[in-house]
Amino acid sequence: MNVFASSPHENAPFSWTWSEYGDTFAHPSGILELMRDLGEALASGDPDLCMLGGGNPSPIPEAEAMFRAQWRALTDTPAHLDAILGKYDTAQGSPLFLSTMADYLNDRYKWGVTPENLCVTNGSQTAFFHLFNLLAGQGKKILLPLSPEYIGYADQGHGADFFQAVHGRMEETGPHRFKYRMDPDRIRMTPDVAAIAVSRPTNPTGNVLTDGEIQTLSDLALQHGVPLIIDNAYGAPFPGILFREVTPVWAPHIILAMSLSKLGLPGTRTGIIVADRPVIRMLTSINAVAGLANGNIGQALAGPMLADGRMDRLCAEIIRPFYEARSRRAGRLWEDALGERVSWTRHEAEGSMFHWLRFPGMPIPDTELYQRLKARKVLVIPGHYFFYGLETDPPERHECIRVHTAMDPAQFARGVEIIADTLAGL
Numbered sequence: 116m117n118v119f120a121s122s123p124h125e126n127a128p129f130s131w132t133w134s135e136y137g138d139t140f141a142h143p144s145g146i147l148e149l150m151r152d153l154g155e156a157l158a159s160g161d162p163d164l165c166m167l168g169g170g171n172p173s174p175i176p177e178a179e180a181m182f183r184a185q186w187r188a189l190t191d192t193p194a195h196l197d198a199i200l201g202k203y204d205t206a207q208g209s210p211l212f213l214s215t216m217a218d219y220l221n222d223r224y225k226w227g228v229t230p231e232n233l234c235v236t237n238g239s240q241t242a243f244f245h246l247f248n249l250l251a252g253q254g255k256k257i258l259l260p261l262s263p264e265y266i267g268y269a270d271q272g273h274g275a276d277f278f279q280a281v282h283g284r285m286e287e288t289g290p291h292r293f294k295y296r297m298d299p300d301r302i303r304m305t306p307d308v309a310a311i312a313v314s315r316p317t318n319p320t321g322n323v324l325t326d327g328e329i330q331t332l333s334d335l336a337l338q339h340g341v342p343l344i345i346d347n348a349y350g351a352p353f354p355g356i357l358f359r360e361v362t363p364v365w366a367p368h369i370i371l372a373m374s375l376s377k378l379g380l381p382g383t384r385t386g387i388i389v390a391d392r393p394v395i396r397m398l399t400s401i402n403a404v405a406g407l408a409n410g411n412i413g414q415a416l417a418g419p420m421l422a423d424g425r426m427d428r429l430c431a432e433i434i435r436p437f438y439e440a441r442s443r444r445a446g447r448l449w450e451d452a453l454g455e456r457v458s459w460t461r462h463e464a465e466g467s468m469f470h471w472l473r474f475p476g477m478p479i480p481d482t483e484l485y486q487r488l489k490a491r492k493v494l495v496i497p498g499h500y501f502f503y504g505l506e507t508d509p510p511e512r513h514e515c516i517r518v519h520t521a522m523d524p525a526q527f528a529r530g531v532e533i534i535a536d537t538l539a540g541l
């Protein structure tokens with residue numbers, strides 16, 4: 116396949132062909148197109164733009180000040196800084212960071228992990244790419260027990276029919292409000308299931324699987340001898356963007372993926388995996404083969420903050436209250452703007468930075484709504500991207516959007532008005 120056929124290079128004199136592996140990833144993907152759209156919009160610097168798409172953490176001044184202070188502490192100890200900048204870490208991560216992290220987790224959750232249960236990756240996205248492809252492909256699948264699920268997994272699989280997703284049961288929880296519930300009766304643990312994976316909190320919906328739902332998945336995984344992968348990018352202990360109490364879990368059959376990104380450090384590309392030793396050895400080996408070592412700046416910044424309690428204070432006193440306040444404000448703005456003007460409902464916001472809205476009976480598909488909003492300088496994410504791996508299309512597939520609630524408040528309020536106006540005019 117000539118992947119440049121529809122690219123700016125279409126007149127280039129190339130007649131290359133890619134391998135099967137190359138074909139899989141060189142394919143235009145939903146996430147690639149969206150990232151391009153969002154990137155171009157941001158780069159335009161247009162002051163009228165309402166950026167309600169994307170997954171960047173919000174710039175929170177108090178958090179930024181803490182990271183800057185830690186950065187200064189690094190630069191004030193030149194020997195330490197020189198070692199960070201001038202040496203490759205081990206492929207597993209910085210030994211100091213790994214032992215700090217193990218102590219931190221054991222202090223809080225008594226998981227009994229050692230540094231051998233931990234591995235750093237260049238962002239948790241990279242960890243999912245490796246984990247999914249290490250476990251599934253060639254007929255083996257990743258089971259997603261609660262669809263819609265994170266768009267970033269959708270194109271990661273090397274091979275067709277990589278995901279087997281189970282549509283959540285929609286439960287009305289109030290006026291203009293619903294919640295997806297996992298339906299264990301719809302989960303089929305067939306022999307081709309290689310692993311179960313969930314994001315908790317869930318991107319895009321802001322759902323948080325209950326402790327009971329996680330227990331059910333953990334039992335299923337154990338019974339069927341497959342790992343349960345829990346994507347904790349927004350969860351506890353950090354960044355802790357959770358608006359309800361839930362218990363973080365880990366056990367040897369669970370692979371827990373954490374990240375520094377949503378704290379406000381996505382540029383450091385730091386993912387942290389907690390898993391049984393054979394998994395860690397596998398990931399370490401892939402790190403070495405694919406990239407020698409990880410970036411170590413994130414580890415150098417976060418390690419001291421984990422050790423002296425600043426990380427916990429940052430999450431509990433600054434990050435969670437910030438996102439919760441923005442989410443509540445967004446909720447009020449939806450009520451005011453959409454009210455009874457249009458048919459709409461919103462997923463309960465239990466965590467993460469997003470609101471997930473459904474417009475039942477909308478006369479145009481989500482992609483068309485996206486285009487019309489983009490023409491009015493409002494960027495959201497069309498919902499259909501998050502429904503993949505399903506046997507049949509759920510009724511709401513083309514009726515949803517994902518909205519980031521925590522970027523510029525004035526832009527957000529303007530965006531909500533434009534969304535309401537556009538929908539009312541359909």
Ligand SMILES: Cc1ncc(COP(=O)(O)O)c(C=O)c1O
Nearest residue numbers: 170238239240314318348374376
């Ligand atoms: C649910 C979820 N998981 C994983 C990631 C990947 O994050 P990172 O690679 O920055 O750790 C993201 C990023 O948006 C996410 O939303």
